[in-house]
Structure formats: structure tokens, C-alpha cells
Amino acid sequence: MTERRPLTILFADVSGSTRLFETRGDEAARRIVANVLLALAEVSARHGGRVVKTIGDEIMCTFPGPLNGLLAATDMHRRIKTDPEFQRDNLAIRIGLHHGDALVENDDVFGDAVNTAARMADKSLARRDQIVATASTVNGVTNTTGLRVRPLGSAWVLGKQAPIEIVDVLWQEDLAHVTTVQRVMSAVDAAPPDRPRLTLRFKSQVFELDEGTPFSIGRDPASSLVVETEWVSRNHALIEWKRGYFMLADRSTNGSWLKIGDDDELFVHRDETHLRRSGSISLGQAHQIDDADLIWFQCGGE
Known part of the structure; x- marks a missing residue:
């Protein structure tokens, strides 16, 4: 029997499991x-x-309402962070959730709400120790509970005709490391699906670029994105819209590594290449497992 009902859907992935094996x-x-x-x-x-x-290392849960799911998400993080065995192996989780109408059939759950929740937990949006939720899920909940959120801008979900607003649900007591979203792309909510756009994510920062916005990366404080590690050059790279693509131009001493989906790493040094689909950029060194300094990107409107 198939039944449609409103549910809060939560996905949690174990971060650090690859190195654990x-x-x-x-x-x-x-x-x-x-x-x-x-x-x-x-x-x-x-x-x-x-x-x-x-x-594998992922769990999918459903809850009757947003508050149940949000409180469970915060407690899940605290549970992992207070377990000596899990912390000895540097394990953490990332969580995504969304509330919406879902199809329930034979103890399984299907539909757009499931796809949206899974997208929130994707590693291109959610990082370890983070909870990413759709803004519609937290609306009306945070006013009555003490839960705090930070806007993360907009994200594109397969099958959606427009980007959806997403938020970071804050569960840690120390929020000094959390930064707010910086909008580089103008009027993202009004952008048609076929408009060129690029979303960059570095730690807790999110940047949204359009075709008219050159974007600089490096240790220089004047950079659009400042990355303060010793192997990153002061003016390391530039991303801009050229010849129908978002192009990554490396200007550094040590070069940049680009990884798209499951493809092999591409080394770029004093050269440029176009960004496509989604993936990650490692500045100054090859990709490391669970590298906190990766820049995640997602292209849309190609």
C-alpha cells in the first residue's frame, strides 16, 4: 500500500570512514x-x-515533524563527539534534512522530499560536524526552541525549477569559527535555471558566482577567498566566466589540483581549465583524505 504523508527526512553520513578502513x-x-x-x-x-x-556508512531516518528531526540531528552530533572510541579514530558525521510530502510504501520512503534531503547531506553542501537543512524546514521552529541557524544561500536540487534556500543548523557551543554566507552572485533567487552560475564552498563560507564576477583566491587579504596555509600563494588562482565556461586559472608556485566527480585528479599549474559539473579544488597540494582545506564547487546552468 502506498501512502503520501508529510515527513522530515534525515540523512547522516560518517566522515572519516575511508581513512578508518x-x-x-x-x-x-x-x-x-x-x-x-x-x-x-x-x-x-x-x-x-x-x-x-x-x-554503507550512511543512515536514512524519518521523523513526524521538523522539530523531531532537528533535535535528533543536534543530538546525533553530540553523541558522536562524546564517544571516546569514535573520537580516537577522528570520526564525525554530516547531516542533511528536509521536511515535505513523501511516498511511503512497504516501509520505504520515496519522492521529491527524499531527493531534497539527500542533496542536503551531499558532501558538496554539508561538511563534517555540520547540519544542513532547507530553510522551509526550520521556518517557525527556531522561534520556539533555542535552535540557531545561519543562512548558506541557495542550492540547486535535481528536478527543481529554482534554487532553494538552505541553512546551517548550529549545534556547537563555540560558534567563533562559523562565518556567514557571502553572496557574490546577484539576485540568485530570480535567476532562471539556465543562467550560468557557480557555487563555491570553503569550510563554513559559501560563495555564489555569476558570469560577471571574477573571483580571486589566495593568501592575500584582498582576495575574494582568503586561504591561509603555507602552500597557498598570495595570488593563487582566479575563477572567471570565459568562453562559455567558468575557468580556473592557476597563478601559483605550487599549482592546483582539480577533481571532478569520480574522475582522476587534474594538475593545473600556470594554466587554466574549465570547471564542470561538481567537484573539489585543492590548492598547493594533491587531495588529502578528509581535507578540511578543499574548495567544493558546483556548476549550474551549463
């Missing part, structure tokens, strides 16, 4: 990841949630 071996790593997912399931149950499925 490399350092601890398959059997031990699998046991630890299973324990993480079990801990998340227990937290979910305490907030009225139901585990729909686990896939």
Missing part, C-alpha cells in the same frame, strides 16, 4: 562504523524517528 583494517573498521550507525539509530528513536535504511 585504511588504518584499522576492514573488520575493525566495519565494526566501528556499524557502532556509529547504531548510536545514530538510538538517538533517532529517542526523538520519535524511524530508521528506513542504512547504506
Whole structure:
């Protein structure tokens, strides 16, 4: 029997599991990841949630309403951060959630709401130790609970005709490291789906570019994005719209590494290449596992 009902859908991914398998071996790593997912399931149950499925190092849960899901998400992070076993292996989680109408059939859940929630948990949007939710999910909830959020701008979801507003749900006591979204793209909400656009994400910063906005990256304080690591040049790279693409032009001493989807890394040094689909940029060194200094990008309107 198929039934449509409003649900809050939450996806949580274990961050650090790849390195865990490399350092601890398959059997031990699998046991630890299973324990993480079990801990998340227990937290979910305490907030009225139901585990729909686990896939590898990911768990999908549903909740009757947004408040249940949001409180569960914050408690999931706290549960992982206070477990000595998980912290010994530097494990964390990233969470995405969305509230909307979903199709429930044979204990599984389908539909647009599921796709949107999964997009919120994608690593191009959510980072380790973070909760990303659609703004519509938190509207009306934060006024009555103490939950705090920061805007992250807009994100494109497959099947949507317009970008949707997303927020960072703050669960940590120390918020000094959290920065607000910086809008580089003008009038993003009114932009048609076919308008060229590029979303960049670095740690807690989100930048939205359009075809008229050159974007500089480097250690120079005047850069559009300042990255203060020793292997990054003062004027490391420039991103701009040229010849029908967003182009990454490397101007650095050490070069830049570009990774698109599951493709092999591309090394760019004193040259330029076009950004397509979605992926990550590593400045000055090749990609590292769980690298906190990666710049994530997503192209739209190509």
C-alpha cells in the first residue's frame, strides 16, 4: 500500500570512514562504523524517528515533524563527539534534512522530499560536524526552541525549477569559527535555471558566482577567498566566466589540483581549465583524505 504523508527526512553520513578502513583494517573498521550507525539509530528513536535504511556508512531516518528531526540531528552530533572510541579514530558525521510530502510504501520512503534531503547531506553542501537543512524546514521552529541557524544561500536540487534556500543548523557551543554566507552572485533567487552560475564552498563560507564576477583566491587579504596555509600563494588562482565556461586559472608556485566527480585528479599549474559539473579544488597540494582545506564547487546552468 502506498501512502503520501508529510515527513522530515534525515540523512547522516560518517566522515572519516575511508581513512578508518585504511588504518584499522576492514573488520575493525566495519565494526566501528556499524557502532556509529547504531548510536545514530538510538538517538533517532529517542526523538520519535524511524530508521528506513542504512547504506554503507550512511543512515536514512524519518521523523513526524521538523522539530523531531532537528533535535535528533543536534543530538546525533553530540553523541558522536562524546564517544571516546569514535573520537580516537577522528570520526564525525554530516547531516542533511528536509521536511515535505513523501511516498511511503512497504516501509520505504520515496519522492521529491527524499531527493531534497539527500542533496542536503551531499558532501558538496554539508561538511563534517555540520547540519544542513532547507530553510522551509526550520521556518517557525527556531522561534520556539533555542535552535540557531545561519543562512548558506541557495542550492540547486535535481528536478527543481529554482534554487532553494538552505541553512546551517548550529549545534556547537563555540560558534567563533562559523562565518556567514557571502553572496557574490546577484539576485540568485530570480535567476532562471539556465543562467550560468557557480557555487563555491570553503569550510563554513559559501560563495555564489555569476558570469560577471571574477573571483580571486589566495593568501592575500584582498582576495575574494582568503586561504591561509603555507602552500597557498598570495595570488593563487582566479575563477572567471570565459568562453562559455567558468575557468580556473592557476597563478601559483605550487599549482592546483582539480577533481571532478569520480574522475582522476587534474594538475593545473600556470594554466587554466574549465570547471564542470561538481567537484573539489585543492590548492598547493594533491587531495588529502578528509581535507578540511578543499574548495567544493558546483556548476549550474551549463
